Amino acid sequence: MPDSRGESTSIRSTTRQQLLVILAPRKLRILVIAITILTGAGLELVPPLVLKQIIDNHLTPGNPQGIWGLAFVYLASVVGVQSLGFLTSYLTALTAQGALNDLRVRLYRHLQHLPIQYYDQNPLGDIISRCTADVDTVDTLFSSGVAGLVTDLVRLVTVSFAMIALSPILALISALVVPPLLWITNAFRVRIRDAERKNRIAVGLLNTHLQETFGGVEVIRAFGREPVIVARFRLVLEKTLKAYNLSAKFSALYTPIMQILMAIAITLLLWGGAQAGLHKVEISLGTLTAFVLLFKRFFDPITSVGEEWQTVQSALSGAERIFQVLDLPVEEEAMSESGTHIKPTGGILVNDMTFGYFEDQPVLNHVTLKVAPGEHVALVGRTGAGKSSILNLLGGLYTPWQGVIQVAGLDPHQIPEIERRRFIGVVPQAVQLFSGSVLENLTLGDPDVPEEAVERAVHIAGVEGLIQSLPKGYDTQISNGAGEGVQLSSGQRQMLSLARALIWDPAVLLFDEATSAIDSASEAAFRQALLAETSRHQRAILTVAHRLSTAREADRVIVLENGLILETGTPAELIHKGGRFAALLELEAAGWDWRADASDTVNS
Numbered sequence: 059m060p061d062s063r064g065e066s067t068s069i070r071s072t073t074r075q076q077l078l079v080i081l082a083p084r085k086l087r088i089l090v091i092a093i094t095i096l097t098g099a100g101l102e103l104v105p106p107l108v109l110k111q112i113i114d115n116h117l118t119p120g121n122p123q124g125i126w127g128l129a130f131v132y133l134a135s136v137v138g139v140q141s142l143g144f145l146t147s148y149l150t151a152l153t154a155q156g157a158l159n160d161l162r163v164r165l166y167r168h169l170q171h172l173p174i175q176y177y178d179q180n181p182l183g184d185i186i187s188r189c190t191a192d193v194d195t196v197d198t199l200f201s202s203g204v205a206g207l208v209t210d211l212v213r214l215v216t217v218s219f220a221m222i223a224l225s226p227i228l229a230l231i232s233a234l235v236v237p238p239l240l241w242i243t244n245a246f247r248v249r250i251r252d253a254e255r256k257n258r259i260a261v262g263l264l265n266t267h268l269q270e271t272f273g274g275v276e277v278i279r280a281f282g283r284e285p286v287i288v289a290r291f292r293l294v295l296e297k298t299l300k301a302y303n304l305s306a307k308f309s310a311l312y313t314p315i316m317q318i319l320m321a322i323a324i325t326l327l328l329w330g331g332a333q334a335g336l337h338k339v340e341i342s343l344g345t346l347t348a349f350v351l352l353f354k355r356f357f358d359p360i361t362s363v364g365e366e367w368q369t370v371q372s373a374l375s376g377a378e379r380i381f382q383v384l385d386l387p388v389e390e391e392a393m394s395e396s397g398t399h400i401k402p403t404g405g406i407l408v409n410d411m412t413f414g415y416f417e418d419q420p421v422l423n424h425v426t427l428k429v430a431p432g433e434h435v436a437l438v439g440r441t442g443a444g445k446s447s448i449l450n451l452l453g454g455l456y457t458p459w460q461g462v463i464q465v466a467g468l469d470p471h472q473i474p475e476i477e478r479r480r481f482i483g484v485v486p487q488a489v490q491l492f493s494g495s496v497l498e499n500l501t502l503g504d505p506d507v508p509e510e511a512v513e514r515a516v517h518i519a520g521v522e523g524l525i526q527s528l529p530k531g532y533d534t535q536i537s538n539g540a541g542e543g544v545q546l547s548s549g550q551r552q553m554l555s556l557a558r559a560l561i562w563d564p565a566v567l568l569f570d571e572a573t574s575a576i577d578s579a580s581e582a583a584f585r586q587a588l589l590a591e592t593s594r595h596q597r598a599i600l601t602v603a604h605r606l607s608t609a610r611e612a613d614r615v616i617v618l619e620n621g622l623i624l625e626t627g628t629p630a631e632l633i634h635k636g637g638r639f640a641a642l643l644e645l646e647a648a649g650w651d652w653r654a655d656a657s658d659t660v661n662s
């Protein structure tokens with residue numbers, strides 16, 4: 059059995075190593091920070107010691123000589139400490155932000171190249187929180203956690219030495235308060251942490267409630283459930299408030315209790331100092347004053363060291379989650395020989411291909427199909443038959459378990475990233491437009507796309523009229539629900555994504571219900587324009603079609619069921635044969651929703 063504690067220790071040590079790697083290019087700055095921390099800690103001892111000198115050598119004997127010099131040293135040391143404090147904070151923040159920037163870019167780049175399965179298996183919210191909240195915890199780790207911890211530890215050491223050197227007896231009395239201090243600090247820390255955890259859970263619940271109810275606002279309005287939703291919100295809010303109050307109570311109690319404890323310790327010191335004086339142990343007034351001042355500097359780091367240690371630990375957990383992602387292997391990328399363009403040749407070829415998303419659960423079984431250049435093939439079948447999976451495999455998003463796949467003469471994984479757009483044009487089921495102008499959405503930010511290519515694609519997709527009607531034409535900003543810009547209808551969005559797929563004149567087009575939101579007349583016009591252009595360019599088109607009128611106009615139809623090819627032939631052949639395709643057509647003509655329950659009906 060694996061030793062889980064050993065495993066987590068080794069994860070921690072790998073995380074620490076990775077963090078050191080991030081900081082390595084900033085060695086010089088870290089050295090300067092270390093010097094400022096050390097010098098600052100040394101300089102901090104000066105003001106109490108100067109005060110001791112002034113009291114013992116000048117005020118008590120009534121000797122004003124040289125008092126101004128000491129006062130100046132006092133002022134200079136305070137200014138020095140504060141200036142070094144500024145330098146430490148500023149340089150630490152600069153270093154942390156620089157390192158974090160690199161980490162963010164590295165993480166984002168890595169996520170872009172992870173296999174698509176990662177996105178299937180991880181909720182989007184979790185991926186986003188790794189890029190935001192977890193990266194922020196690393197910021198806390200660098201800028202306050204480690205820096206604060208080191209500063210406080212150094213301060214503890216220097217102040218302890220100064221206290222012992224000043225008066226071993228008073229140092230001994232001070233040491234008496236350390237155990238109860240640590241005990242109280244720890245007890246508070248545990249309670250505050252628990253309360254904060256409860257608070258975070260409650261806030262999470264609140265966010266989930268808000269997200270769900272605002273996301274489903276149309277359903278809530280349609281069914282008149284507003285009062286119930288508000289009542290539920292009140293309940294969730296009560297929980298949040300309770301958790302917050304608990305956390306606020308402990309946080310508010312902590313500082314006064316610590317201050318009282320410090321006052322008790324100082325009382326003890328004063329009493330100790332007076333007792334020592336009575337027993338003729340030499341403790342001057344200056345020593346006692348300097349000691350009390352030093353003790354305050356000793357007390358603060360002791361109370362914050364525990365908190366900082368806690369911060370470091372929880373920040374390490376955030377860092378761990380980032381490095382877990384960075385450790386995942388990325389997909390190997392095919393390289394293009396610089397300057398040479400690979401020529402796409404041929405259409406689509408799938409031979410004896412088997413694939414599934416989970417081990418031992420194939421969703422496609424021994425599929426063989428071919429789409430020749432210039433040919434339009436429609437893939438039909440009921441929901442869940444495996445149509446989109448075939449398109450995803452052809453698009454190179456997944457790797458088949460067995461068999462051969464070729465797109466325009468190449469395995470989709472061997473097509474270099476920069477060549478991909480000339481090989482494959484994809485219009486997925488879910489249309490994705492990005493924040494930006496219409497032109498940026500069409501060219502996906504590729505500045506090398508010639509204007510004529512955009513115009514040609516826009517013409518085929520039939521969106522010229524739409525773009526001209528927009529307030530700034532191609533420069534109109536598209537709104538995705540936030541910010542300024544125009545809101546497009548689902549059909550308009552789909553037509554833009556059709557045009558996008560055509561811009562690079564790809565050898566193969568993969569349409570996954572690409573015209574489902576477009577009205578029949580626009581769809582027919584698009585199909586005509588596309589087919590006329592396709593026969594000229596000898597492009598291979600594979601369309602997933604739920605609307606059977608689309609399939610009827612294809613050169614060939616493939617009927618898929620439960621991951622198996624059931625029928626294939628020209629629409630006329632299949633209708634004549636009177637098999638599954640013919641039955642589906644009949645069902646559709648009768649107004650039946652064959653997509654969901656066709657197989658039962660057809661089988662019977």
Ligand SMILES: Nc1ncnc2c1ncn2[C@@H]1O[C@H](COP(=O)(O)OP(=O)(O)OP(=O)(O)O)[C@@H](O)[C@H]1O
Nearest residue numbers: 178415416421439440441442443444445446447448
């Ligand atoms: N990302 C995924 N992870 C796991 N299983 C998946 C994934 N995508 C699809 N599946 C499963 O694979 C099977 C085939 O799904 P696929 O999306 O290819 O069907 P489809 O024929 O395109 O359906 P539809 O017509 O509804 O789009 C289904 O059982 C589905 O649950």
